[in-house]
Amino acid sequence: xxxxxxxxxxxxxxxxxxxxxxxxxxxxxxxxxxxxxxxxxxxxxxxxxxxxxxxxxxxxxxxxxxxxxxxxxxxxxxxxxxxxxxxxxxxxxxxxxxxxxxxxxxxxxxxxxxxxxxxxxxxxxxxxxxxxxxxxxxxxxxxxxxxxxxxxxxxxxxxxxxxxxxxxxxxxxxxxxxxxxxxxxxxxxxxxxxxxxxxxxxxxxxxxxxxxxxxxxxxxxxxxxxxxxxxxxxxxxxxxxxxxxxxxxxxxxxxxxxxxxxxxxxxxxxxxxxxxxxxxxxxxxxxxxxxxxxxxxxxxxxxxxxxxxxxxxxxxxxxxxxxxxxxxxxxxxxxxxxxxxxxxxxxxxxxxxxxxxxxxxxxxxxxxxxxxxxxxxxxxxxxxxxxxxxxxxxxxxxxxxxxxxxxxxxxxxxxxxxxxxxxxxxxxxx
Amino acid sequence: xxxxxxxxxxxxxxxxxxxxxxxxxxxxxxxxxxxxxxxxxxxxxxxxxxxxxxxxxxxxxxxxxxxxxxxxxxxxxxxxxxxxxxxxxxxxxxxxxxxxxxxxxxxxxxxxxxxxxxxxxxxxxxxxxxxxxxxxxxxxxxxxxxxxxxxxxxxxxxxxxxxxxxxxxxxxxxxxxxxxxxxxxxxxxxxxxxxxxxxxxxxxxxxxxxxxxxxxxxxxxxxxxxxxxxxxxxxxxxxxxxxxxxxxxxxxxxxxxxxxxxxxxxxxxxxxxxxxxxxxxxxxxxxxxxxxxxxxxxxxxxxxxxxxxxxxxxxxxxxxxxxxxxx
Numbered sequence: 001x002x003x004x005x006x007x008x009x010x011x012x013x014x015x016x017x018x019x020x021x022x023x024x025x026x027x028x029x030x031x032x033x034x035x036x037x038x039x040x041x042x043x044x045x046x047x048x049x050x051x052x053x054x055x056x057x058x059x060x061x062x063x064x065x066x067x068x069x070x071x072x073x074x075x076x077x078x079x080x081x082x083x084x085x086x087x088x089x090x091x092x093x094x095x096x097x098x099x100x101x102x103x104x105x106x107x108x109x110x111x112x113x114x115x116x117x118x119x120x121x122x123x124x125x126x127x128x129x130x131x132x133x134x135x136x137x138x139x140x141x142x143x144x145x146x147x148x149x150x151x152x153x154x155x156x157x158x159x160x161x162x163x164x165x166x167x168x169x170x171x172x173x174x175x176x177x178x179x180x181x182x183x184x185x186x187x188x189x190x191x192x193x194x195x196x197x198x199x200x201x202x203x204x205x206x207x208x209x210x211x212x213x214x215x216x217x218x219x220x221x222x223x224x225x226x227x228x229x230x231x232x233x234x235x236x237x238x239x240x241x242x243x244x245x246x247x248x249x250x251x252x253x254x255x256x257x258x259x260x261x262x263x264x265x266x267x268x269x270x271x272x273x274x275x276x277x278x279x280x281x282x283x284x285x286x287x288x289x290x291x292x293x294x295x296x297x298x299x300x301x302x303x304x305x306x307x308x309x310x311x312x313x314x315x316x317x318x319x320x321x322x323x324x325x326x327x328x329x330x331x332x333x334x335x336x337x338x339x340x341x342x343x344x345x346x347x348x349x350x351x352x353x354x355x356x357x358x359x360x361x362x363x364x365x366x367x368x369x370x371x372x373x374x375x376x377x378x379x380x381x382x383x384x385x386x387x388x389x390x391x392x393x394x395x396x397x398x399x400x401x402x403x404x405x406x407x408x409x410x411x412x413x414x415x416x417x418x419x420x421x422x423x424x425x426x427x428x429x430x
Numbered sequence: 431x432x433x434x435x436x437x438x439x440x441x442x443x444x445x446x447x448x449x450x451x452x453x454x455x456x457x458x459x460x461x462x463x464x465x466x467x468x469x470x471x472x473x474x475x476x477x478x479x480x481x482x483x484x485x486x487x488x489x490x491x492x493x494x495x496x497x498x499x500x501x502x503x504x505x506x507x508x509x510x511x512x513x514x515x516x517x518x519x520x521x522x523x524x525x526x527x528x529x530x531x532x533x534x535x536x537x538x539x540x541x542x543x544x545x546x547x548x549x550x551x552x553x554x555x556x557x558x559x560x561x562x563x564x565x566x567x568x569x570x571x572x573x574x575x576x577x578x579x580x581x582x583x584x585x586x587x588x589x590x591x592x593x594x595x596x597x598x599x600x601x602x603x604x605x606x607x608x609x610x611x612x613x614x615x616x617x618x619x620x621x622x623x624x625x626x627x628x629x630x631x632x633x634x635x636x637x638x639x640x641x642x643x644x645x646x647x648x649x650x651x652x653x654x655x656x657x658x659x660x661x662x663x664x665x666x667x668x669x670x671x672x673x674x675x676x677x678x679x680x681x682x683x684x685x686x687x688x689x690x691x692x693x694x695x696x697x698x699x700x701x702x703x704x705x706x707x708x709x710x711x712x713x714x715x716x717x718x719x720x721x722x723x724x725x726x727x728x729x730x731x732x733x734x735x736x737x738x739x740x741x742x743x744x745x746x747x748x749x750x751x752x753x754x755x756x757x
Contacts, residue, residue, distance in 0.1 A: 078698070078720075082719060082720060085498055085499065085722060086498065086719070089498045089499075107499070110499075111499065256584075256602075257585075258693070261691070261692065261693055262579070262580070262692055262693075263583055263584065263585060263586070263693065266585075266586055267585075270586075272585070396720070396721065399700075402703075403700055403703040403704075404703070405703075406702075406703025406704075407703045407704050409703075410602070410605045410702075410703060410704065411605075412605075412703070412704040412706075413704070429721060
């Protein structure tokens with residue numbers, strides 16, 4: 001018995017090795033055939049920066065397109081966009097379909113040669129479907145080529161914890177809460193009342209960073225003017241957003257949890273803050289992080305009017321080997337029916353206005369948010385939206401100001417000093 | 431050599447006349463002269479491809495306005511270097527690097543020597559202790575920093591929980607410059623102390639036992655033995671470890687990057703909103719791979735290279751000059 005045992009290990013290793021070798025061999029063979037005979041199985045890669053709720057759609061697509069194999073590649077938000085820049089520069093490694101968030105869209109539409117013109121594949125017929133401004137964002141700067149098709153828009157709302165509001169003696173009903181804050185100043189006043197009530201271990205808001213972003217997005221013009229000049233320093237709206245954010249800090253309303261950091265995630269679960277700015281896509285995030293808090297969250301309107309925060313486009317890099325099939329898949333993923341499905345699955349709100357009055361959207365509620373009519377809330381938000389022109393370095397400029405508010409929040413600098421440094425940082429972004 | 435030397439003129443003069451001996455001789459000579467180079471060639475080729483070429487190419491890039499978003503690269507001479515020398519963020523990063531370097535390296539080496547001298551005694555389960563020392567080093571840096579970022583968390587961190595027993599509340603480790611440097615140094619020490627201790631231990635085992643026996647007979651305490659015998663005897667190893675640690679400390683990037691991701695979310699490459707723990711390597715990364723300003727990042731990495739050389743040289747001179755008590 002002992003001899004065979006002793007032989008077992010090497011034999012197993014050897015055969016495993018042989019197996020893996022043949023696996024490599026066959027893999028290479030199909031890879032070769034892939035390029036040679038387009039009639040056979042085509043592999044499409046889709047690179048995203050989070051869960052877009054596409055997985056069930058792939059399954060569906062496979063049924064009608066048995067020759068297409070779809071591979072999804074998810075990276076973190078920052079890494080995803082940085083990698084794409086590198087992949088375009090080196091002309092290698094990009095996926096067949098790349099998702100680009102609105103903060104980066106102008107960076108990429110400024111390089112029209114690096115992406116396929118989707119008009120070649122007849123996708124300009126989708127123009128009438130879309131919100132006009134969402135469509136425009138996917139065009140090259142001169143408007144001649146169609147580089148990306150929109151997925152979702154991030155109409156704004158304000159999510160809040162009913163239980164914490166009740167503890168603080170504030171109304172918890174969503175209409176009443178919306179009435180509390182028609183303006184950002186009223187929002188801060190409400191925050192002061194909340195703070196005075198001394199609810200243990202809870203602050204009014206997670207951190208001012210995302211509030212600042214939302215307030216800038218509500219303005220008719222933001223960091224850039226229509227000609228892509230940086231006007232952050234001279235635009236009073238940006239300064240107003242800054243001052244309001246600083247007021248949030250000065251009044252001790254902030255839990256000082258930077259958005260998308262691990263402590264922020266913990267904060268959801270522990271109920272460390274009572275309100276959070278809530279673009280449509282955020283609802284899925286909250287639901288995911290605060291699993292035990294079902295029914296405690298609710299959604300009210302946002303102070304200061306409508307605005308857009310976030311939302312994405314899907315683009316096909318020129319280096320893609322199967323641009324036609326990729327364009328076809330984009331058409332499918334962004335179709336009317338599928339945007340509804342994605343909304344119901346993840347909360348990402350459609351960019352097709354014809355859907356906003358559709359009963360399937362209008363009547364859609366979410367039990368997690370105390371049966372809030374999310375469909376109705378976000379369609380109102382999306383309808384009222386006035387588009388804002390986004391500049392080529394939107395994300396980096398926003399990050400510079402975010403750091404500035406962070407310095408005030410951490411007590412490193414006074415508002416004025418932090419503002420000047422943030423402005424200088426934004427101006428040196430190349 | 432003596433027997434071969436006279437052969438040489440014979441071989442060259444009779445080379446044409448008789449065939450076989452000279453050819454064997456030539457092939458032998460060829461073997462002696464060329465083979466060693468052939469043996470080291472793989473390393474040299476790799477070193478040129480991944481060491482020398484990037485170094486030279488980076489120097490070339492640093493003389494241009496070179497961004498990843500544009501295909502036009504304009505030659506601007508030394509402008510990038512001039513801007514760099516007046517760049518407050520660059521000097522801030524330099525200061526942070528030195529501060530973290532000193533805070534992590536000095537206690538680390540002292541602890542490593544202490545641990546090594548403990549393990550250098552007859553001990554039960556020696557192998558077990560030696561392996562334990564090396565374990566933190568084989569852990570992935572990502573895992574280490576993610577865990578430590580949670581330990582150093584402001585609201586729910588273990589360390590603050592322990593500190594709260596002593597009346598110290600809510601230390602925001604990532605917010606202060608000094609506190610964040612301390613946190614990062616702890617992570618670095620956690621990973622490298624054991625590794626350095628093992629190197630010291632290997633050197634200590636080569637110290638002749640007679641010295642210790644003689645010292646014990648003369649009544650020297652263990653501490654005196656460590657100071658008067660061990661440390662002077664392992665000085666070459668100490669020099670080696672100090673230089674390698676210095677070079678390592680100058681290039682720290684993963685720890686501050688991941689610490690930023692663990693505490694700041696959004697904009698993680700600046701090492702905190704006030705750049706309080708952005709190191710040089712992280713600054714180069716920010717300029718190069720987030721702002722895509724390759725020309726500027728290349729200039730910064732060349733200056734950083736110069737700093738590393740200077741720091742290593744200073745350390746070498748300092749340590750090799752400070753004579754131990756034995757000599």
